[in-house]
Amino acid sequence: MPVISQKGREMPASPIRKLTPYADRAKEEGKTVYHLNIGQPDIETPEIMLDAIRNIDFKIWAYTPSEGTLAYRKKLSEYYNKLGYGINPQDILVTNGGSEAITIAMQACLNTDEEIIIPEPFYANYSGFAHTAGIIIKPILSHIENGFALPAISAFESLITEKTKAIAICNPNNPTGYLYSREELGALRDLCIKHDLFLLVDEAYREFCYGDRSFISPLHLDGFDQHVVILDTVSKRYSACGARLGCIITKNRAVWETALKFAQARLSPPAVAQLAATAAVDTPQSYFDAVKREYTARRDVLVDGLNRITGVHCPLPGGAFYVLAQFPIDDSDRFCQWMLEDFAYENQTVMMAPATGFYSHEQEGKKEIRLAYVLNINDLKKALICIEKGLATYPGRV
Incomplete structure (x- = not known):
């Protein structure tokens, strides 16, 4: 057998x-x-998103561009720029769900057997994504006693070796719900710049921040653009998990162009989901x-x-x-x-x-x-x- x-x-x-x-x-x-x-x-799910599906009138259900349709990437850039990201459609690569965004980003940024540091507990499927990409997760423990706050930067630094290529976080965090502060992200920025590391940030839960806390993205920080890779999805934002549509956002052209090669190998992101998500950007506040x-x-x-x-x-x-x-x-x-x-x-x-x-x-x-x-x-x-x-x-x- x-x-x-x-x-x-x-x-x-x-x-x-x-x-x-x-x-x-x-x-x-x-x-x-x-x-x-x-x-x-x-x-x-927002009615505007479902209406876009009901009103589809194409005659051929065709491939879309590997990087996603320009119409969708333009609408996405409008959404992100309202949040202060300062991007254009050429900084976005559309993926088959946030899962593919993470897998492609890992493969674009790290070689086989290189290491990525991730605070744990972390989203369980990161282990599967890393295994698929052939890279090694170096976990760094956060603790329930302080609500799973970001571990000390010195603890991160102690894990950095010649194989370390990136740090990854989920903000707000799955599974802990922890929301990282501007000070914590600033400390990660300084560490990544010091050691020339990528920072991969899963922002799937950006819209879900509570109390008087504000959401901060690494793209809100100065001097960090070439290190940051944002990973996102429509699954949670629009309660559209079955759409299987995500994206990679980066101002680093080498990362984007490399990610595009992986995207071309799988041909294209889903056409219908992009039509629905294009409409969804206009969901009322x-x-x-x-x-x-x-x-x-x-x-x-x-x-x-x-x-x-x-x-x-x-x-x-x-x-x-x-x-x-x-x-x-x-x-x-x-x-x-x-x-x-x-x-x-x-x-x-x-x-x-x-x-x-x-x-x-x-x-x-x-x-x-x-x-x-x-x-x-x-x-x-x-x-x-x-x-x-x-x-x-x-x-x-x-």
């Missing part, structure tokens, strides 16, 4: 989706499962204001509810729509599976994401769980009751 590749054997599975068979079985048994495991919002109010309320309900449960500690996130909470349990993988397989309260249970999959270090995350507040407040309250009842009877509670 033929043998699959070593790369295939070593490709990490998604910790966000690995419990799906247990959730499916729970549903087959008649249980209601509250999905707090994945960032699939229940917010409606009232949509985003309403969404932000809703997520703020959900965040407050979830964080307050978790912290009221004995033994649970949950920092208040500044952005995105996730929390990473510490639970009084022996093993987060075991607990999350147990909640689906062995527990029900009034025939209801909760699907969550064990935090172990968001760390590179095997010993980390065993008492932490990521929850996405992507359900309505009524369902969040029911989920919180299930979690509290589950913890009260879980045999591995500590």
Whole structure:
């Protein structure tokens, strides 16, 4: 029998989706499962985006340019320039989702076996993207005690070797919800300039910042343009995860031109999604204001509810729509599976994401769980009751 590749054997599975068979079985048994495991919002996609799809009138569903249509890149540049990015359409390369943006950027910026430093916990699929690109993640630990703030710059510097080529962050952060400050980004800028490193920044959750905190991009900082590669997606901004449309933004022409070669190899980004996303740029601000109010309320309900449960500690996130909470349990993988397989309260249970999959270090995350507040407040309250009842009877509670 033929043998699959070593790369295939070593490709990490998604910790966000690995419990799906247990959730499916729970549903087959008649249980209601509250999905707090994945960032699939229940917010409606803007009508202007859906209308663009309904009104399509092309006669041939043709390839688009590998870098994306000019019409879409022009509209995108309008959106980003309202945010102060100072870019033009030639600085944008459209991708098949934010996932492809990250993979192409890694391949364009790093050679095989070169290293990228990423604060952990980090989005679990970064491991898969890095594995696909043949590069090595050097994790740097952030801590729940200070809300997962950026680790000390000295800690970053201690990891830099002759193989280090880049640093990557997600801002606001998935899975922690941490929102990086101007001072933290400025410190990363100085470090990247000092050691001539790229800074790859996943900005998928840019629109989701709470309280009086403002979103800051590295493109808002002076003297940093040639080091910065922004990675973005329409998935979260417009609640359009199925559109599979993202982009790379960089003012570094060598990076853009190299990324284009990878984009040409996969031919083109999706035509229909670009038509929809072109229209979506004109989504009224009232949509985003309403969404932000809703997520703020959900965040407050979830964080307050978790912290009221004995033994649970949950920092208040500044952005995105996730929390990473510490639970009084022996093993987060075991607990999350147990909640689906062995527990029900009034025939209801909760699907969550064990935090172990968001760390590179095997010993980390065993008492932490990521929850996405992507359900309505009524369902969040029911989920919180299930979690509290589950913890009260879980045999591995500590």
